[in-house]
Amino acid sequence: MSFLDLALGNLLSPVVLFFLLGVGAAIARSDLSIPEAVAKFLALYLMMAIGLKGGVEVAKQGLTPTLLLAVLAGLALSFLIPLLAYAVLRAMTKLSALDAAAVAAHYGSISAVTLAAALDVLNRVGLTSEGYMVAVAAVMETPAIISALLIARRAVPKASSTTTRELLHEASLNGSVITLVGAFFIGWIAGPDGVKPVSPLFTDLFRGLLCIFLLDMGLVAGRGLARAKKYLDLRLVAFGILMPLVAGAIAAVMSLGMGLSIGGTMVFITLAASASYIAVPAAMRIALPQAEPAIYLTLSLGVTFPFNLTLGLPLYLAAAQMLKG
Amino acid sequence: MSFLDLALGNLLSPVVLFFLLGVGAAIARSDLSIPEAVAKFLALYLMMAIGLKGGVEVAKQGLTPTLLLAVLAGLALSFLIPLLAYAVLRAMTKLSALDAAAVAAHYGSISAVTLAAALDVLNRVGLTSEGYMVAVAAVMETPAIISALLIARRAVPKASSTTTRELLHEASLNGSVITLVGAFFIGWIAGPDGVKPVSPLFTDLFRGLLCIFLLDMGLVAGRGLARAKKYLDLRLVAFGILMPLVAGAIAAVMSLGMGLSIGGTMVFITLAASASYIAVPAAMRIALPQAEPAIYLTLSLGVTFPFNLTLGLPLYLAAAQMLKG
Amino acid sequence: MSFLDLALGNLLSPVVLFFLLGVGAAIARSDLSIPEAVAKFLALYLMMAIGLKGGVEVAKQGLTPTLLLAVLAGLALSFLIPLLAYAVLRAMTKLSALDAAAVAAHYGSISAVTLAAALDVLNRVGLTSEGYMVAVAAVMETPAIISALLIARRAVPKASSTTTRELLHEASLNGSVITLVGAFFIGWIAGPDGVKPVSPLFTDLFRGLLCIFLLDMGLVAGRGLARAKKYLDLRLVAFGILMPLVAGAIAAVMSLGMGLSIGGTMVFITLAASASYIAVPAAMRIALPQAEPAIYLTLSLGVTFPFNLTLGLPLYLAAAQMLKG
Amino acid sequence: MQTFIKKRLEIVIEHPARKGLCAILDAQKVTGYSVVPVISGSGQHGPWEEAGQVTSAEGMVMVICIVDPAQALRVMEAVYEFVQPRKAILTISEVQVVRGERF
Amino acid sequence: MQTFIKKRLEIVIEHPARKGLCAILDAQKVTGYSVVPVISGSGQHGPWEEAGQVTSAEGMVMVICIVDPAQALRVMEAVYEFVQPRKAILTISEVQVVRGERF
Amino acid sequence: MQTFIKKRLEIVIEHPARKGLCAILDAQKVTGYSVVPVISGSGQHGPWEEAGQVTSAEGMVMVICIVDPAQALRVMEAVYEFVQPRKAILTISEVQVVRGERF
Ligand SMILES: Nc1ncnc2c1ncn2[C@@H]1O[C@H](COP(=O)(O)O)[C@@H](O)[C@H]1O
Ligand SMILES: Nc1ncnc2c1ncn2[C@@H]1O[C@H](COP(=O)(O)O)[C@@H](O)[C@H]1O
Numbered sequence A, B, C: 001m002s003f004l005d006l007a008l009g010n011l012l013s014p015v016v017l018f019f020l021l022g023v024g025a026a027i028a029r030s031d032l033s034i035p036e037a038v039a040k041f042l043a044l045y046l047m048m049a050i051g052l053k054g055g056v057e058v059a060k061q062g063l064t065p066t067l068l069l070a071v072l073a074g075l076a077l078s079f080l081i082p083l084l085a086y087a088v089l090r091a092m093t094k095l096s097a098l099d100a101a102a103v104a105a106h107y108g109s110i111s112a113v114t115l116a117a118a119l120d121v122l123n124r125v126g127l128t129s130e131g132y133m134v135a136v137a138a139v140m141e142t143p144a145i146i147s148a149l150l151i152a153r154r155a156v157p158k159a160s161s162t163t164t165r166e167l168l169h170e171a172s173l174n175g176s177v178i179t180l181v182g183a184f185f186i187g188w189i190a191g192p193d194g195v196k197p198v199s200p201l202f203t204d205l206f207r208g209l210l211c212i213f214l215l216d217m218g219l220v221a222g223r224g225l226a227r228a229k230k231y232l233d234l235r236l237v238a239f240g241i242l243m244p245l246v247a248g249a250i251a252a253v254m255s256l257g258m259g260l261s262i263g264g265t266m267v268f269i270t271l272a273a274s275a276s277y278i279a280v281p282a283a284m285r286i287a288l289p290q291a292e293p294a295i296y297l298t299l300s301l302g303v304t305f306p307f308n309l310t311l312g313l314p315l316y317l318a319a320a321q322m323l324k325g
Numbered sequence D, E, F: 001m002q003t004f005i006k007k008r009l010e011i012v013i014e015h016p017a018r019k020g021l022c023a024i025l026d027a028q029k030v031t032g033y034s035v036v037p038v039i040s041g042s043g044q045h046g047p048w049e050e051a052g053q054v055t056s057a058e059g060m061v062m063v064i065c066i067v068d069p070a071q072a073l074r075v076m077e078a079v080y081e082f083v084q085p086r087k088a089i090l091t092i093s094e095v096q097v098v099r100g101e102r103f
């Protein structure tokens, strides 16, 4: 399928349409909102569903040496993307060192809902990905936080009173990481037969609940955009679109030597290209309280996420098809 | 089927039984309750499910000229029923002009959960309705609010400091209207194939979640009844039962010239007969803050809704069968 | 199947694995948590699902004289287990009379989630239980509370200012009891055909939602364990494991004369062995405010529940197979 | 703008005891009260969290009641008697209101 | 540690009117405000509960706003005008803050 | 009915920093504290809403702590040091309690 077909198919899928509905409602200042308790629950559900699915795949296919390669590549990306992002931000934009470091952390880490949407795209075109990509996603969540903290400390020695150890504990025990990893192992241990009785919830409802979650993400992103003018200038917006492309390109190059399937390659590119919006913002409020949250939240949720969801995903799939097809 | 069969089948369906359970628990002063976040989420879910279903039907059947007729008829009803209701209330009851106007607004607008229950009744007897009835429902939500505000302004010139424009904005961007309309267009755009992957959530679970929602409605209605004595006299209760019958009869007459199916006719009658309990009460608190909310909430939720759910729906179906059968 | 097979199969089922994940996350001090609104909703859902299932079974099988026997046996157990538990606690541990009475109430009553897990175990090994066991569960919820209050009053005459009548009202109208009983009757009235349209929610999703609920229970239990050291000594922990075994043994003996199936016997033993964690703690805060909640909650949720879930259930099934196999 | 001095009672109390407390306030004929959720806390009985709880046995709520100074003592004494055997915190402070006749 | 005296406005108001109230506070250029949920309550219009509500018509919220004494009267008057025709409670009390220049 | 004067600290602070603040209160050996949710607000950083948020990075909570006047200054200083670099509001007011020995 051509990129245009993929992009159009993506834009017209309920998942993306509900996101756009949310953005529209927020911009029109509708009072539509999803209760916080439900939003948090849906986020948790997505983690469980993705984790279980990955674990079951690994139980079916067994472990391959590619796994180790992919995990190492993911770790490296999560550590290094923040360095790149920081350098670009300091060179191209007027962000302070602290704000730049905080933004950089988001781009090194990953967004689970972007991953969920990627799996949905693959599903729609009839492809699958390696189950262990869930493990890759999990290991990529945290290193970027550490990396960004080291950058910030070097630039502004008094930036943070949190010790690296405290932060490492905080970040690796983050609820969403634990759920993803936990569900992955549960899926692996229980295997296809064990997971079958729970698949009406975790498989059949996946896309429907993803729609509701994306409606909510659209509302939050749309409300964030309202204040974008105050916090983002054109260069920052450009960064929010170019950074995923650059990070995705690096991941694409790395994937060449990794023996991943087309689906796996697309997922790997997506992980690199996506920016965190749950775990990293919370960690930044603890570690770098003086960085402005409106900047990194608006960039990650209001610029990069919508870009990835609408145009990025079909692009990454087209790239993966070109590379491995 | 005769009205008696329909009524009995309706009363013994889990949907109505759970409502009655809720009413009973509330009257017995049980502490049973559904968290507010969950109740709000279920309300949203019903809107999404109804909207999608309607949109998919339109995608399948295409648009017919009846659509325009039905939309116009709905608009007219929503504007005019409040006038009628206001006149009746002022003539028959002791309500003040303000309270009467506020109550009137509720009867011109519609109740989405009554619509959901009507669809469930149709489903049970193996009938369907025109998909675009969802659009009719959506256009009927708001005009009644404007109509009632104009009545109130004429009766009590200082009644409201809200401008009609503000209120129109508020009412038409109400979250439940946006969700219903948005989901309708998403269903239409995505079509049957696009919506299929989300149907385990939005179709298969519909009746089950409706049960839980109705349990909650029963609890709220039952608690409202406890204070009915203080705010409602016999004439108001009579109004709460006769008004839906009158509005439904008008809709039935109008439907004669509209070429609707039996199911569509029943839905149209139900829309006219139902009274709002989400969007209008909130709008009234903004537009007519001095009207007593206990009156209109108790009437709409404690009298008219239970009547419609238990006896009204089978009656409206029997009427539709008589008219179009 | 041998006990070892059963125990292993149980420990490796997603239901138990998610519970262990929750316990692990809590002990590691992860910030993973399930919103309170969602937890309360899941508890309600389990009640509705169990109740409906039981009611439908009764509608299918009709009532048998065993029902009456089982209900009477359940009533007797719920009244008497607190006496036994109180005596053991006063003899074996250093608990004050008030604390001992409060703990005793928990063991006489039942835990609905343990019942849900028991039904899941039966399901996994292809067995069923008598539908009316749900009614037995319902009648066992409350008497233990009254029983414990009488004990407390005798030991500490000024222990409670709540009258028995108030408490009886409070306890029998507890939301979870009402939901269970209500859903049971709805299932019975609506019958298999009536309930079928709601079974995608109440049957198909049962195990998946049970997993999420148990993840939450694991988190709560794990957090409770953190303070166990302060409130529990070794003897109390021993009580938390022995008491279910003793109560289960008594139920097993009683079941000999009751003509229950293997599944029904296992459920009956489980009911006796399980300790309440929703209705009774709340009732104790009202009736015996000076009893320390950390003691009874930690015992019931942190010791007895995990024991029953992991080792108890397979044991009770093995016992039932031995007795009735 | 004329203001009137009133008393503000703030009672942090266990969720299960909330109904009882409100009944006492009603019996004292206070003009009203508002209940605010408490999501976590710590005290002599150690820390607690509302998150994930299915029993409301451990949660707390905060009841706020504005009363006229002339009635404050009476209300306080009735409330104190009820909260005394329970996990609860009762504080009183002074506030000003505009619609003095409402309380 | 030096502290500064400020005024604390506490307004219990109907959920649907919350946006309007916040707009008035913004118009008065207060430095900020916080909104706290209210889950149940009682007053002249009888008792209400948030639980299970699908309409927010009956719920209340509590808006808390710390203002400088020099501006308190102006803010109070604007707020009073808005809340006067509505179900609402407005109380003012005295508090101390450390970062005096923030308010 | 004898009452005792205490201090009421009210701290509106970011959700992610809540654990840290509570740890400081514990370290100061306060007798307890209660945490109340904040659902929306506005300040120098603009308005925010809790609704729909999946990250708790932007939410705020309100921590209420009743302390003895003799310890108030010490607690306040420790709290101030922690909240100073953060988005937070700290106010102190006077309240009366009945069970003076509890705080
Ligand atoms: N000094 C205090 N300030 C504010 N809230 C408190 C204080 N002490 C106790 N609380 C609240 O009251 C609950 C029960 O207190 P306790 O009975 O001391 O465990 C605690 O969990 C807190 O929510
Ligand atoms: N004296 C009071 N103290 C605290 N809150 C009150 C008081 N009176 C009324 N309220 C709150 O304001 C709401 C509306 O009050 P009312 O208009 O008197 O029914 C009540 O439901 C309470 O939540």
Ligand SMILES: Nc1ncnc2c1ncn2[C@@H]1O[C@H](COP(=O)(O)O)[C@@H](O)[C@H]1O
Residues within 6 Å of the ligand: E030, E031, E032, E033, E034, E035, E064, E065, E066, E067, E103, F012, F038, F040, F041, F042, F043, F044, F045, F046, F047, F048, F060, F087, F088, F089
């Ligand atoms: N004057 C104020 N009164 C009450 N709450 C405030 C005030 N200023 C700020 N806040 C709260 O503190 C949060 C952060 O404030 P700021 O750092 O000024 O953006 C706001 O979103 C409000 O929730």
Ligand code: NA
Residues within 6 Å of the ligand: A081, A106, A107, A108, A109, A110, A111, A247, A271, A272, A273, A274, A275, A276
């Ligand atoms: Na990334």
Ligand code: NA
Residues within 6 Å of the ligand: B081, B106, B107, B108, B109, B110, B111, B247, B271, B272, B273, B274, B275, B276
């Ligand atoms: Na109508």
Ligand code: NA
Residues within 6 Å of the ligand: C081, C106, C107, C108, C109, C110, C111, C247, C271, C272, C273, C274, C275, C276
């Ligand atoms: Na038991």
